[in-house]
Amino acid sequence: MVVKRKGVSDSPCPVARALDVIGDRWTLLIIRDAFDDVRRFGAFQSSLGIARNILTDRLRSLEEAGILQAVPASDGSAYQDYVLTPRGESLFPVIVALRQWGEGHLFARGEAHSTLVERATGKPVPRLMLEGRDGKPLAPGHTYVKKLLPRNASAQ
Incomplete structure (x- = not known):
């Protein structure tokens, strides 16, 4: 018997809600393949x-x-294609961030791996960098999460 995990679709945390939708390994790999122009069920499989x-x-x-x-x-055949919607395409930075994290932490120095390149130049995609409103690099220590107050705390 397969036990379904409890969803968090009502969580006030955007990370929890996102993981509820795309937090599964197979889901992320399907999305990755969709960005690589895989479209058919058999091709994904x-x-x-x-x-x-x-x-x-x-x-x-x-x-x-x-x-x-x-x-x-x-191609007009009886098959169907699976294509990314605008919502799906907006996951591109997530896939790139995972790729770049993997490149930086999961391969030995000099170990071969696939590389994401720009079509126009054939050059590797630059590292993603978060910037603050001032244009300077934004590190974890420069941020905090403004959490919601518990519902009953605002009535006190």
């Missing part, structure tokens, strides 16, 4: 080595979340 039932479930969840949309196949 072949690329990922994922079981059909798991892929079906994750594709359905991504459609329900408005991240992927099933459309008639671009």
